[in-house]
Amino acid sequence: IKHLLSGADLDAATATEILDTAAEMATVAGREIKKLPALRGRTVVNLFYEDSTRTRISFEAAAKRLSADVINFSAKGSSVTKGESLKDTALTLQAMGADAVVVRHPASGAPHRLANWVDGSVVNAGDGTHEHPTQALLDAYTMRARLGRLAGLSVAVVGDVLHSRVARSNVLLLSTLGAKVTLVGPPTLIPVDIAGALAPGTDVSYDLDSVLPNVDVVMMLRVQRERMNDSYFPSAREYARRYGLDGPRMRRLPEHAIVMHPGPMNRGMEITAEVADSPRSTIVEQVTNGVSVRMAVLYLLLGGNNR
Numbered sequence: 001i002k003h004l005l006s007g008a009d010l011d012a013a014t015a016t017e018i019l020d021t022a023a024e025m026a027t028v029a030g031r032e033i034k035k036l037p038a039l040r041g042r043t044v045v046n047l048f049y050e051d052s053t054r055t056r057i058s059f060e061a062a063a064k065r066l067s068a069d070v071i072n073f074s075a076k077g078s079s080v081t082k083g084e085s086l087k088d089t090a091l092t093l094q095a096m097g098a099d100a101v102v103v104r105h106p107a108s109g110a111p112h113r114l115a116n117w118v119d120g121s122v123v124n125a126g127d128g129t130h131e132h133p134t135q136a137l138l139d140a141y142t143m144r145a146r147l148g149r150l151a152g153l154s155v156a157v158v159g160d161v162l163h164s165r166v167a168r169s170n171v172l173l174l175s176t177l178g179a180k181v182t183l184v185g186p187p188t189l190i191p192v193d194i195a196g197a198l199a200p201g202t203d204v205s206y207d208l209d210s211v212l213p214n215v216d217v218v219m220m221l222r223v224q225r226e227r228m229n230d231s232y233f234p235s236a237r238e239y240a241r242r243y244g245l246d247g248p249r250m251r252r253l254p255e256h257a258i259v260m261h262p263g264p265m266n267r268g269m270e271i272t273a274e275v276a277d278s279p280r281s282t283i284v285e286q287v288t289n290g291v292s293v294r295m296a297v298l299y300l301l302l303g304g305n306n307r
């Protein structure tokens with residue numbers, strides 16, 4: 001593949017190749033070989049129109065570990081504030097020799113537009129409420145590393161599904177890889193037709209307590225207050241009472257089940273500190289795995305099959 005814009009871009013074989021390559025990258029990192037020469041002479045541009053901690057830094061670390069040159073662009077402090085368009089910004093970066101553009105943008109679909117304008121590869125690092133495919137890949141990697149498989153896993157994705165690009169990409173990718181996803185949350189935060197529209201076989205539940213005893217993975221989503229008006233939202237206290245994962249709820253999970261969160265977390269709202277910091281939580285591992293997975297994505301787009 002040339003671009004990674006959506007979880008739907010990946011068939012099972014390609015997704016598995018990325019996860020296997022990421023595992024090799026992690027082994028290299030484990031041997032404390034800090035850098036591979038694979039992308040020497042290639043340039044990766046991180047084009048961020050929205051704030052990010054994990055995604056931006058891990059793409060930068062991934063590109064540098066593969067010996068690529070990295071240009072970090074953030075809209076704040078650039079000529080975007082003078083009104084320059086995404087297209088003109090992209091063409092400017094291309095003129096400086098970008099082989100890959102990693103883009104985060106508040107508008108759903110922006111990476112797809114970008115892919116029509118630049119010659120290099122485009123990687124979607126999160127577009128509006130639409131998709132975040134490398135997050136889904138690192139989540140799948142983490143599940144496989146902890147539980148040994150993806151096919152047949154039962155995964156509950158819980159909370160603000162309506163605004164979650166993480167949920168959409170996870171439903172698409174996990175379904176492709178044979179896991180069963182149940183979307184859980186208040187009716188106002190789950191679009192009516194989302195499950196069937198994204199992937200047949202995806203379930204919806206409004207009752208977290210009835211779902212927990214039957215899952216291998218519970219993935220809590222951040223409540224995205226910045227994308228809501230108050231009509232969507234009950235109240236922080238009511239939300240936490242019905243859909244927050246606290247200690248007593250965590251103990252309803254099967255013994256082997258893991259707790260995930262893409263970050264950043266609202267501690268005390270969708271997840272308590274007791275759960276986030278418990279041995280079942282993979283939240284820190286997800287961040288670590290994100291570097292290996294993004295190394296694999298950049299390697300396969302720029303240095304591997306595509307050359």
Ligand code: CP
Nearest residue numbers: 052053054055262263
């Ligand atoms: N999970 C995630 O995308 O986090 P950032 O917004 O910090 O990149």
